[in-house]
Amino acid sequence: MPYWLMKSEPDELSILDLKRLGRARWDGVRNYQARNFLRSMQVGELFFFYHSSCPQPGIAGIARIASATYPDPTALDPASHYFDAKASAEKNPWSALDVEFVEAFPNVIGLPRLRASTALAELALVQRGSRLSVMPVDAEQWAAVLSLR
Template sequence: MAWWLMKSEPDVYGIQHLQAEGTTLWDGIRNYQARNFMRAMQSGDRAFFYHSNVSPPGIVGLMEVIETGLVDPSQFDPTSKYFDPASKPEAPRWDCARLAYRTTFPAMLTLDALREHFTVEDLVVVRRGNRLSILPVADASATRIFRLLGVAPEA
């Protein structure tokens, strides 16, 4: 099982939306490096849900990857802000994954708190200006995140 950190703006799609829906198609990824991280995901992996573009930003919950290798349908929808006219159904550029809600943490683990306890080598999200919406998280860093949150690690 691998660990990931996945960012979303809470007013667009927050942990409360995922909790209400139970599962979601994580689509709209339009960065090749983030897409490649998504392609590396496997069913059963866990992802920290990170609220971005808010004050303060931070980790608010946990998701489970339940399906991977899906074609992102928004790339073919001309009414979608994620429409990609260069992407063709016979050769899609963009993937997505299905994720399931696991839990909302009792408190947010803010970016400032993460910066106090992690280096960029430990957790890439602490790098200033990091814009990637999907990032890998090492096992040791995941364990430390759970410790900082004061909750038992997921298995």
């Protein structure tokens, strides 16, 4: 089973928000490669929940894919900052899916600590210039991150 890492700004959706809600929609992905990764996810697959654009960026916990992808409704909502004027109900290039809470880590595993791990040297997250919000994580990388908890 593939593993994933997905980034969210904690003021939009944090791991603790997801814990409180139990399940939430993951939307707003506006990069085609990240969207394609999203579309390849299967119900039941696990991902690291990464807090980005915040004082302490890092992996905050684990969540699970809870639904197949569907058209991202935020692309059609003019009030959303994810609105895409080129999208329509008939032709929406963006996807969303539902996720569910699994675990919040006692402490966020910060980006400097992730970068310092030689076992994670090939993880896209720690590569310079990599800004994808959705990315695959292989089994060895998954285990390496879990060992840092």
